[in-house]
Amino acid sequence: MRVEPDADAADRDERHLTELVHGRLTAFLGGHAVVPPPAALRNPAFHTLAHAAQRATGRGAADLAVRVRLSAELAAVAERVRTDRGVERVHERWTVGLPGPRRHLSLSLRRATGRASLLPGLDGRSEPVAVAEWDGARRAALRDAARLLGDVWPAMLGELAAVVREVALLDGPGLDGLTDFAAHGAVFIGAERLRAHPDGLPGPLGCAEALVREATRTRCDAAAVIEPFLLPEEPGASGGPPVRGPLRADSRPPTALLQRVVVAARTVELYDRSLRAGAGGAGAPRRRAALAERGARDSAALRVSAGALSPRGRELAEEASKLLEWSG
Helix, strand or coil: CCCCCCHHHHHHHHHHHHHHHHHHHHHHHHHHCCCCCHHHCCCHHHHHHHHHHHHHCCCHHHHHHHHHHHHHHHHHHHHHHHHCCCEEEEECCEEEECCCCCHHHHHHHHHHHCCCCEEECCCCCEEECEEECCCHHHHHHHHHHHHHHHHHCHHHHHHHHHHCCEEEEEECCCCCEEECHHHCCEEEEEHHHHCCCCCCCCHHHHHHHHHHHHHHHHHHHHHHHHCCCECCCCCCCCCCCCCCCCCCCCCCHHHHHHHHHHHHHHHHHHHHHHHHCCCCCCCHHHHHHHHHHHHHHHHHHHHHCHHHECHHHHHHHHHHHHHHHHHC
8 A cells, every 4th residue: 555546556545455355254053044256245234244253153053043143143234235236336436335324333332432322412401322324415415525626636535436335324423534444445424525624625525534534543443453563562462362254453552543644745745736727715725734734743652662664664654744744
């Protein structure tokens, strides 16, 4: 993976990841289910089932009940994906699912919030954060963002189309967006990102920023499975086994830092391209400056943890840091 988007490289990594998903499901379910071929397993719900199978591996007597349940869920997901009408062509180069509430998305949201999807509201109360339905206006706003990306940064749109299979919309305060490796291919963006910001940031640009951010996290997750960004963890260093299985996202702090630095480099590039194209609006320079400043801070913090990075991780970190330095 490089900071510069590459749809072909992204697609290769996605194919490799779906082969791992296929292998995990096949190994766990055995003769209890017919697992679709790897090419048919890119929907995030299949990834969620593969992660469930991975967690259940080795539970002995409990395995049979879990296998029966996961087999039924696999058949249901395969049928839903086959007949799904929630897939939309939001750009000539990008067809994506726009789901409402689904089980794999609800599980991701629960993991992200840690407390039954409740976050503090702006008035101090706890308000629910939930996966929302896509209405006509929201779909149009997403198409506008995709059109902007296609106009100012075609390579980024191409990579995004290779890695993002579903865009889930979040209603409620506190979450601007998120990804979850256990539902790989799904990205969540806050509904507020579809609207123009009071400080003069156009809605399409704010939404495009959110898409670039979450797609980049998704891209990093897949790339790190193929070629880890961190050196192997010492046995017992985190109080548990260093490797949980082939479908593993490294949760150590340098991973998040590296992702944030790459995200910063890409989102700053998005704003530079949008401003040059006259599509930034009055609030774009201020937002771009904030992203660059945050990226510089994260880059400095990542240098402190550079010893944990693999050669590939160091290469990616240096590339992103240099781009942030050059962009000022």
